[in-house]
Amino acid sequence: MSIDIKHIAKLSRLRIEDEKLEKFEKDMENIVAMVDKLPEISDELTLDASNPMKLREDKAVPNKFTRDELIANAPKVQAGCLVVPKTVE
Amino acid sequence: MKLYEKTAFELSQMLKNKKCSAVELLGDVNERINNVEDKVGAYVTLNESAKSQAEAVDKAIADGREIHPLAGIPIGIKDNISTKGLRTTCSSKMLENYVPPFNATVAQKVADAGMVITGKMNMDEFAMGSSTETSYMHLTHNPHDTDCVPGGSSGGSAAAVAAGEAIVTLGSDTGGSIRQPAALCGVVGLKPTYGSVSRYGLVAFASSLDQIGPMGKSVKDVAMMQSLISGHDAMDATSKDIAYPDLLANLTDSAKGLKIGVPKEYFGEGIDDEEKQSVYNAIKLLEANGASIKEISLPSTEYAINTYYIIASAEASSNLARFDGVKYGYRAKDYDGLTDMYEKTRSEGFGDEVKRRIMLGTFVLSSGFYDAYYKKAKLVQRKISQEFSEAFSECDIIATPTVPSRAFKIGENIGDPLKMYYSDVCTVTVNIAGLPAVSMPCGKSSYKNMPLGMQFIADKFKEQTLLNAANAYENLVGGFDVISKAL
Amino acid sequence: MKDYEMVVGLEVHAELNTESKIYCNCRNAFGLEVNTQVCPICMGMPGTLPTLNEKVVEYAIKMGHALNCKINSVCKQDRKNYFYPDLPKAYQISQAEVPLCENGHLDIMVDGEEKTIGVTRIHIEEDAGKLLHDESFSGSLVDLNRCGVPLIEIVSEPDIRSSAEAKAYLDTIKSILQYINISDCKMQEGSIRCDVNVSVREKGAAEFGTRCEMKNVNSFSGAVRGIEYEAKRQIELLESGGKVIQETRRWDDAKGMSFTMRTKEDAQDYRYFPEPDLLTIVVDEEKIKALKASIPELPNKKVSRYVKQLGLSQIDATLIAEAVDKSKLFDECTALGKCSPKIISNWILADISKYSNDTGKSIIETPLTAQRLADLLAEVEKGSISNSAAKKVFEIILSDDKDPADIIKEQGLVQNSDTGFLEQLAKDILAENEKSVADYKNGKTNALGYLVGQCMKASKGKANPGIVKEIVTKMLTE
Numbered sequence A: 001m002s003i004d005i006k007h008i009a010k011l012s013r014l015r016i017e018d019e020k021l022e023k024f025e026k027d028m029e030n031i032v033a034m035v036d037k038l039p040e041i042s043d044e045l046t047l048d049a050s051n052p053m054k055l056r057e058d059k060a061v062p063n064k065f066t067r068d069e070l071i072a073n074a075p076k077v078q079a080g081c082l083v084v085p086k087t088v089e
Numbered sequence B: 001m002k003l004y005e006k007t008a009f010e011l012s013q014m015l016k017n018k019k020c021s022a023v024e025l026l027g028d029v030n031e032r033i034n035n036v037e038d039k040v041g042a043y044v045t046l047n048e049s050a051k052s053q054a055e056a057v058d059k060a061i062a063d064g065r066e067i068h069p070l071a072g073i074p075i076g077i078k079d080n081i082s083t084k085g086l087r088t089t090c091s092s093k094m095l096e097n098y099v100p101p102f103n104a105t106v107a108q109k110v111a112d113a114g115m116v117i118t119g120k121m122n123m124d125e126f127a128m129g130s131s132t133e134t135s136y137m138h139l140t141h142n143p144h145d146t147d148c149v150p151g152g153s154s155g156g157s158a159a160a161v162a163a164g165e166a167i168v169t170l171g172s173d174t175g176g177s178i179r180q181p182a183a184l185c186g187v188v189g190l191k192p193t194y195g196s197v198s199r200y201g202l203v204a205f206a207s208s209l210d211q212i213g214p215m216g217k218s219v220k221d222v223a224m225m226q227s228l229i230s231g232h233d234a235m236d237a238t239s240k241d242i243a244y245p246d247l248l249a250n251l252t253d254s255a256k257g258l259k260i261g262v263p264k265e266y267f268g269e270g271i272d273d274e275e276k277q278s279v280y281n282a283i284k285l286l287e288a289n290g291a292s293i294k295e296i297s298l299p300s301t302e303y304a305i306n307t308y309y310i311i312a313s314a315e316a317s318s319n320l321a322r323f324d325g326v327k328y329g330y331r332a333k334d335y336d337g338l339t340d341m342y343e344k345t346r347s348e349g350f351g352d353e354v355k356r357r358i359m360l361g362t363f364v365l366s367s368g369f370y371d372a373y374y375k376k377a378k379l380v381q382r383k384i385s386q387e388f389s390e391a392f393s394e395c396d397i398i399a400t401p402t403v404p405s406r407a408f409k410i411g412e413n414i415g416d417p418l419k420m421y422y423s424d425v426c427t428v429t430v431n432i433a434g435l436p437a438v439s440m441p442c443g444k445s446s447y448k449n450m451p452l453g454m455q456f457i458a459d460k461f462k463e464q465t466l467l468n469a470a471n472a473y474e475n476l477v478g479g480f481d482v483i484s485k486a487l
Numbered sequence C: 001m002k003d004y005e006m007v008v009g010l011e012v013h014a015e016l017n018t019e020s021k022i023y024c025n026c027r028n029a030f031g032l033e034v035n036t037q038v039c040p041i042c043m044g045m046p047g048t049l050p051t052l053n054e055k056v057v058e059y060a061i062k063m064g065h066a067l068n069c070k071i072n073s074v075c076k077q078d079r080k081n082y083f084y085p086d087l088p089k090a091y092q093i094s095q096a097e098v099p100l101c102e103n104g105h106l107d108i109m110v111d112g113e114e115k116t117i118g119v120t121r122i123h124i125e126e127d128a129g130k131l132l133h134d135e136s137f138s139g140s141l142v143d144l145n146r147c148g149v150p151l152i153e154i155v156s157e158p159d160i161r162s163s164a165e166a167k168a169y170l171d172t173i174k175s176i177l178q179y180i181n182i183s184d185c186k187m188q189e190g191s192i193r194c195d196v197n198v199s200v201r202e203k204g205a206a207e208f209g210t211r212c213e214m215k216n217v218n219s220f221s222g223a224v225r226g227i228e229y230e231a232k233r234q235i236e237l238l239e240s241g242g243k244v245i246q247e248t249r250r251w252d253d254a255k256g257m258s259f260t261m262r263t264k265e266d267a268q269d270y271r272y273f274p275e276p277d278l279l280t281i282v283v284d285e286e287k288i289k290a291l292k293a294s295i296p297e298l299p300n301k302k303v304s305r306y307v308k309q310l311g312l313s314q315i316d317a318t319l320i321a322e323a324v325d326k327s328k329l330f331d332e333c334t335a336l337g338k339c340s341p342k343i344i345s346n347w348i349l350a351d352i353s354k355y356s357n358d359t360g361k362s363i364i365e366t367p368l369t370a371q372r373l374a375d376l377l378a379e380v381e382k383g384s385i386s387n388s389a390a391k392k393v394f395e396i397i398l399s400d401d402k403d404p405a406d407i408i409k410e411q412g413l414v415q416n417s418d419t420g421f422l423e424q425l426a427k428d429i430l431a432e433n434e435k436s437v438a439d440y441k442n443g444k445t446n447a448l449g450y451l452v453g454q455c456m457k458a459s460k461g462k463a464n465p466g467i468v469k470e471i472v473t474k475m476l477t478e
């Protein structure tokens, strides 16, 4: 099976350098060929009601973190905000 | 005998009886790190405040305060477990300078118990790999033969125990990442039942498969560690709210009456003869001491690797999408607009193996392929779980090799992803079914006496049964000789 | 030109007014300083995990009941994957395959006619953050305070055929959200937003036309404008021999136009899959029943009842029914049976609404109880006080917190409606004003007004003017 590696890379927000493209393509095709070998199980997936999720009580707690602590790892900040390239023209 | 050569259990007694202090113990381990770390490369980051943590324990002991049995024991933590104020890189360029503002639940438990965190352990980048070679930081070498890999992805955690650079460590296991390196480095590694240890703060690779677990020199050590880190956590919706036993207090050491299932599918073609033989020998030893052996069949095992790579990659592609250069981590230097920033950041910040898995995951989830891959894999997953359930109706534990062969050479498999993936062939089923499993040393390879590993698998939340069986074996062989003599 | 009709489906996103966010304990609050209502979880920090707020599930089920949906007591959540700076995890936790509620319907009233709009589904999901732009700055700023604010998404069937129906549908949804008190519905805070799907077809055609999705519709009036614009655009396109292409368009309310955002070819591939960090949601059947029992009579049902049973006009009925406080007062007041629904409706929509608007107070917070209003209006209908006196009483109730009977007595506002007394009064006045009587008989009918006025003056304004007029007229024509 051939895979549109450039499309998949784009969806993943990745860019594969041209010189690596061929190897990636081949690796991916091999992997996909491997994972392709799954048996047909003609059944439906059902939800597991036997293990229900415990829900959280609706209670707000005072913030344990300062804004500075939370944005300390951000590559670019200004006025308490994260900065990204302009998203509108 | 140096302190670093002792087990956590022994050291715990010594600290309690004031035969040594936490500071002395840490000093001994630090000296060992100084002597061998450049040959092993187990650490990504050393913890600057380890000494003050050890001093606090000594003060507590001097003051006669009640301390946790693991207080003062030096522990290394895999670098994908968030540690407040201590860099947590996942061995990726993407998180090279990331310092979490919070502790993972397990890291908090470790700190609350007074354990001394020596540092953060090297790993395959984002836990994707089986040799620790995909780490952006540096290679980790197998302490028993530094030309060989330590396994992975928790390679740093396993190597540190075998090298005496930490007494116990924490790893994480998504498809074998605790058990495979434990086997290759000759240590004991436990992959707990999915849901028994909180994942809160563990940087996710594949959320439905990931589980944090301990590594150590003995079954007692991992039993103590598992009892410390397990338990319900309201911060993790997948954490199971049940009573967890004190595994050490209830640990037994007899093989009598133990029903061992031996699945033929795990002793097939791809497994080295010496590996198979050593597991058979171990089973025979248990049988001679009162265990009963039953050959069983887990027919869907042949689909395990495929199923695993679909589910794990799908989840990974989504889990790793948050690394986009906006909130934390690496951001590319020059870019032209938002999409360019995303693509450059992620292409420069992730290594090739991570990219491969992200793309595989994106592919299997993408429009038109979801049913053929992801949905199918989930159906096979259910089948594999059912087969295990049936098996456990007739045996207490299942015994298999942990790995197809002893540790391979650095560079030997790195160019061939499929060959690398195959080294998880014996371990992935356990994650797919959410079961607990332990790997322990079970003999030596003819090649340089390299360790071989045996895996025991138990039913969900049967860690006690699992570790009792492992402890019986450990007793029969007179303990495991973990510390490498080769360094 | 052929006869066209529009086919419209709406997706309404409403923020729920819970105390905490959907997946973390951060406060669910609006308008606070940037990035101060965030924690590692809603910031999507590595290793963090979501925990689902139980109120969100309850509120969604309430809305499901209100819109006559089937409630899926066993359901799950899924990840919707896409990259954008306001979405810190790069996926939104939502519901794809199995929503909490589905297969419902909503009855709306348009031009006095009832119409049923199908509701495909209601699901729960998290809101995204906000991007701030400034001319002076070359980048965009990200504020994550809104990340993780709980949302329900209500998806309608393509049953809407006009912008008036769309407006009625949206207004009804909004009033129901307020009735069951699960959303503040503050448009200016963006707490309720909608996406619009529009297609057109020849009237009577069985097939739907190609549809366009319109995003960025930030108000209900904008939705109405957008729908009208889009239908017109499509019809003109078809009439000029063109073809509608399936695409996502962005509505620019200021320009009153929509623009292509992305075509079908570069449609997003969201790669939905089950959220592995959360387990199956299983809601107790008893709880589902109890939530159903907690739903009051809803505004659309009220409109229908007010029109059909109480004789109100659709406009008045809607104005009262859609406001929780007004309809509460109206219902309580009519239940007392002391005065006609019509006079209650008139007062609520005029004097009481004016007071409410002027003071910014809800009428429920004032001393004007239903009992007091009914007592007051009963006196007006009986004629024992005049309309202008009633207005005075109304003001005193509000300012002094007193019963109308006491106010009428204290202020001496009772009208004299005693016919014996009034007949005597009229007789005296007519006797004193022979000239006017003669004028009237000679055809100068405005003399009547003068004579009634004289009676009122003599009674110091207390005579019931209606009865006086009747008596005087009778005496003059005898």
Ligand SMILES: [Mg+2]
Binding pocket: C094, C125, C153
């Ligand atoms: Mg939505």
Ligand SMILES: [Zn+2]
Binding pocket: C021, C024, C025, C026, C037, C038, C039, C040, C041, C042, C043, C148
């Ligand atoms: Zn939060």
